[in-house]
Amino acid sequence: MSPPRHDRALVRPHVVTGGRAHPTRNIFDLVTLVIASRTQVAGLSPEKRKVMELCQGGALSVAEVAAHLALPVSVTKVLLSDLVDSGHIVTRASAAEPAEPSDHLLREVLDGLRARL
């Protein structure tokens, strides 16, 4: 998922999560939306600050946050569950309001897929 240029990331994931691999809560999947609920970022690690910065403007999915941080999704989940624990972000299930996609959008997606395959 991460592009190759991050494969040699300077800061390795074990430092990012402090060696933890298990998120404190099991509430995230790829499309869970996270929203910042606080603005202060004092005392947070650089990665968590980035998450807060990213989520300040609106909801982002877990997958997007992971992509922005250039971290594996599983590592991102550990960070996000920490942030939920500390009250910095809140989550929202992605399937909350699936605005019915228009025919047009579906057609465009179909065309896109055809063009790719």
Add this chain to the structure above:
Amino acid sequence: MEQQLLVAAVCCLAVVTFVVVAMLVRQRQTTKRLRNRIGLLESGVGVRENEIAHLVTARLPALVQSLNGRPVDVPGPLNPRLRDVPYGRHLDKVIEMFSEAGGRAKARADESAKATLKAMMRGVQSLANEQQLAISRMQAQHDDPDVLEGLLKIDHMNAQLGRRAQVSAVLCGSWPGLQRSASPLTDVVRGATSRIRDYLRVQVHSQVSDAVVSRAVEPVVLALAELLDNAARHSQPNTPVEVNFQPAHNGMAIVIDDAGVAMTTEELKRAERLLAGQETVDINRLGDPPQVGFAVIGVLAARYGFHVSVDTRSPYGGVRAVVFLPTGLLTRIEDRPKAAVAAPAPAPAPARREPVPEPSGAPVEQQPSLTAGGLPRRRRVSTADHNTNAAPPAPAAAPGRPAPQPGSVPPGEPVRPARQTAAGLGAWQRGTRSGRATVSHDSEGKSPE
């Protein structure tokens, strides 16, 4: 007549007697002189023999020892008077030639040992790098926390392994390898933290916005890792190792404090000598187990122009190591997330749905905005961004583009390239480099509608 004969005989006798006496006396004197001379020569030979024995039993062995790197003084001749005679000078010449030949042989052996070690370490290094790539790929692929836990451990061990190989290679005169882009100081310190055993004890307190220039990233990371490792190794397992940044007027100091044992005066002297990086590192004199930390820091500091000192006591009783990076090694880079937020293409939903006839020249600009899967990536919409974007659509359309029909192009469409053009090539490059910064919402536009 008879009387005359008698007189003559007496005279003869007297003369003969006199001659015999004289000869005897002379003989005696000669004998005495010769005996003296023989005595002198004998003692001279004795002195020389002693000298030779001294050369063989004391001087040459001492020389051999000193050539082997032990701190032994080579003694001078036994009899100082010999220094001024050719014999003594020849002996000195022997010593000189011996030490010269020994030194040359040792230098050659050192060189070849270093070359061999360097080549071997290069192999280990590249294996560690490959392994890191594999680990990173697995980390990205597996979502199971149990798998991740194992992977994190392997990653940690691999990082340490890579560092060991790197350090050995650097000691043998190799480059640290791995070219990196300029990185924030905080990341550099945490990168160093990633590579030591007790990484959880390292606490980075202050935050600074400075970054380390590209060519110095890896060397500084290596030096910091050695210092952090030293600090963690020489302090209690339950004490923290603190890292602070101290801006100075012509650079930045990274201060590492541990709460362990202080260094003795002797150790400090050795450390100072090694950290200065002035002498070439003799890989045979690193001790057993080899103490490579300060030696490798000295090599890196001298080569890349930063300065490391360990001569202050930390307020916690341990050692305070200070890495001073001069301004020449510092730079500023734009914060990545900010770049990502600044660059997004605000594509309002209606615009996206428009079938867009792709102008032929467009792919050049659109190229970097393709996602890995080629599908449009969802983006937060910032209204402010959108408004400012709508204004300058002209520049994008201008440069030699086969008329993109400005009227039919949706507002979000050519706007992003225009803004990037306006922001200049530099910003555009940064955007593409960060990869996530650009969005393709019309990458499928080429398909016939």
